[in-house]
Amino acid sequence: MLYSMYEMNRMAMTPWRAAANATRRMIRAPWNPMGDTVAGRTMAAAAELFESVTRRYGKPEWMLDxxxxxxxxxxxxxxxxxxxxxxxxxxxxxxxxxxxxxxxxxxxxxxxxxxxxxxxxxxxxxxxxxxxxxxxxxxxxxxxxxxxxxxxxxxxxxxxxxxxxxxxxxxxxxxxxxxxxxxxxxxxxxxxxxxxxxxxxxxxxxxxxxxxxxxxxxxxxxxxxxxxxxxxDWFAKNLIHTVPAPNPGALRRVYPGFLQLAGFMNMNLDRHVDAHWNFYNHLVEGDGDSAEKHRTFYDEYLAVMDxxxxxxxxxxxxxxxxxxxxxxxxxxxxxxxxxxxxxxxxxxxxxxxxxxxxxxxxxxxxxxxxxxxxxxxxxxxxxxxxxxxxxxxxxxxxxxxxxxxxxxxxxxxxxxxxxxxx
The missing domain is CATH 3.40.50.1820 (Alpha/Beta hydrolase fold, catalytic domain)
Known part of the structure; x- marks a missing residue:
């Protein structure tokens, strides 16, 4: 039941993520003078942060060519x-x-x-x-x-x-x-x-x-x-859930990745909150290098498997x-x-x-x-x-x-x- 609720919530957030992406792209478009203002960078940063924390991160590429x-x-x-x-x-x-x-x-x-x-x-x-x-x-x-x-x-x-x-x-x-x-x-x-x-x-x-x-x-x-x-028995009763359709592994009993991620994050919650706050500030300030390091790390860290x-x-x-x-x-x-x-x-x-x-x-x-x-x-x-x-x-x-x-x-x-x- 928990897995199904998670999937429903993720799908419910899809239009909001799309809206956040559209907002970020519009503000940062080369032709939009608002992108060079503090207000514009703040809105774009908020949109990107929202999209990043609500996204399901897929399997990363190796990028070793x-x-x-x-x-x-x-x-x-x-x-x-x-x-x-x-x-x-x-x-x-x-x-x-x-x-x-x-x-x-x-x-x-x-x-x-x-x-x-x-x-x-x-x-x-x-x-x-x-x-x-x-x-x-x-x-x-x-x-x-x-x-x-x-x-x-x-x-x-x-x-x-x-x-x-x-x-x-x-x-x-x-x-x-x-x-x-x-x-x-x-x-x-x-x-x-x-x-x-x-x-x-x-x-x-x-x-x-x-x-x-x-x-x-x-x-x-x-x-x-x-x-x-x-x-x-505590692990069996509280951490094991059934994969819902339409996933290829539907009906398989698993320890879901999103629960594992919650455990990882809670071990150092303050550090992760500070990292996302710094990410937001780097985007507002236009510090592209620091923001990119954050993206690279969390694209990997937030990608989890069942x-x-x-x-x-x-x-x-x-x-x-x-x-x-x-x-x-x-x-x-x-x-x-x-x-x-x-x-x-x-x-x-x-x-x-x-x-x-x-x-x-x-x-x-x-x-x-x-x-x-x-x-x-x-x-x-x-x-x-x-x-x-x-x-x-x-x-x-x-x-x-x-x-x-x-x-x-x-x-x-x-x-x-x-x-x-x-």
């Missing part, structure tokens, strides 16, 4: 190399003829980013992907919005997520470096543990976990405490309430996960000093779980002065974290591969 290698602009195109109903595996394919002409033939490392399936789209990692494009073959999981997946395509839970990750790793082969950002840490570790136990020849060279809830009992944060304090009921509830119970992976009790499709089976996949963990989503120690817990892994194949890094998003994006990520990741892949990752051949 090129990279720069040794000062040369190299074209990049998105390519789907594997697809199932709940996920596409994207490859950002660079123009190899141009690369060879610039620096000579060279085989770059393969990197698979396992993006979070926790509300935002994979494009939240745009900056992460962009950082490694110049010197890596970059792949990323592009998870589907549950609202867009037909009931005919079946259910999707945390076990299915783990199986998908394993399939994608196997597709890319043993020389791939797997990077799980935030939420997918536990299922990615589980997938690699199962591959190791099976002595799968396509188990990856390395695994990197960034701000991941491997063991949320360590340094619990506000979201962790909420997940533990509320009973499981999660399937079974995936969300199993994640709450297994990861945040029962801590099954951390306790050695995790099962995938009835098979227990033994993380001690990992003996030759190099392990890097990255945490942010000021992370208020995944506290210090939660990601580091992967080292304790991989008890059979030699110390020479392990590394931990805590980045000073960054929060959760700074772990995988921003200046400190580019200048400090990314170089450590490259070095780890090229040294410990290569060492892990070499050990298998000896």
């Amino acid at each position: 090129h990279t720069v290698v040794e000062g040369h602009r190299v074209p990049v195109r998105e390519e789907v190399v594997w697809s199932e109903p709940w996920c596409d595996l994207l490859h950002f394919r660079r123009d190899h003829e141009m690369l060879d002409a610039i620096r000579g033939p060279k085989k770059d490392r393969k990197v698979l980013f396992v993006a979070p399936m926790s509300g935002h789209y994979a494009t939240l990692l745009r900056g992460t992907v962009e950082t490694f494009l110049p010197d890596s073959e970059v792949y990323i999981t592009d998870w589907q919005d549950a609202r867009m997946v037909s009931l005919a395509d079946g259910r999707f839970d945390l076990d299915d997520f783990t199986s998908y990750v394993r399939k994608m790793i196997a597709l890319l082969g043993p020389d791939v470096h797997v990077v799980a950002v935030c939420q997918p840490g536990p299922p990615t570790l589980a997938a690699i543990a199962l591959m190791s136990e099976d002595n799968d020849p396509n188990r990856p060279a390395s695994m990197t976990f960034m701000g991941s809830p491997i063991d949320t009992r360590k340094s619990p944060t506000v979201p962790n405490k909420l997940a533990e304090e509320k009973p499981y 999660l399937s009921e079974e995936f969300y509830l199993q994640t709450i119970k297994d990861v945040f309430q029962d801590h099954k992976l951390a306790k050695g009790e995790q099962e995938v499709h009835g098979r227990r996960v033994d993380t001690a089976a990992i003996k030759d996949v190099a392990l890097l963990t990255v945490e942010g000093e000021k992370d208020d989503i995944s506290g210090i120690g939660q990601t580091q817990a992967a080292h304790d779980l991989c008890s059979s892994l030699p110390d020479a194949l392990q590394m931990d890094w805590i980045q000073p002065s960054v929060g959760h998003y700074g772990v995988f994006n921003g200046r400190r990520f580019r200048e400090h974290i990314a170089p450590k990741m490259r070095g780890f892949w090229d040294e410990q990752g290569a060492q892990a591969l070499a050990g298998r051949k000896s």
